[in-house]
Amino acid sequence: MATDHNDVDFFSPLADHYDVVYLSSFKKELEGINIHFYGMIDQLIASRGRVFFGCYQSTFSGFIFRMRGYHAQKQRMQGYENGTLLNSFYYSGLAHKYYYQQYSPIHPPHYVREWSVSWRDIDKGIA
16 A cells, blocks of 8 residues: 555555555565655555556656556556556546546646656657
8 A cells, every 4th residue: 555644544444355565564675775765665566556546636646657657568568559557547536537548648737647648659669
């Protein structure tokens, strides 16, 4: 669970059904790493998850979506040809939930999310 929420009891409904771990669950593995890198480490881990739910208009979630797009292209995951991320969703609002399920050209407002053009065909033309 990549979160900055301090009360882990908040996530107990999920923990009742899933094996939920947090970055703090890996204190031993993080020994010697500057705590200022923890947010980036959380993003890297979340980008490799089987399914990701992010927050609309969050730059933290946005970079995770972008990295998921890079991974999808490199590994030729289902939907990569169109720049879609089939297992990536927004949890905040049904209107935004499925944005990454289909390709969308960039349109204003530009800053509120990541766009498939960031990763679609990123290696095209490179021999």
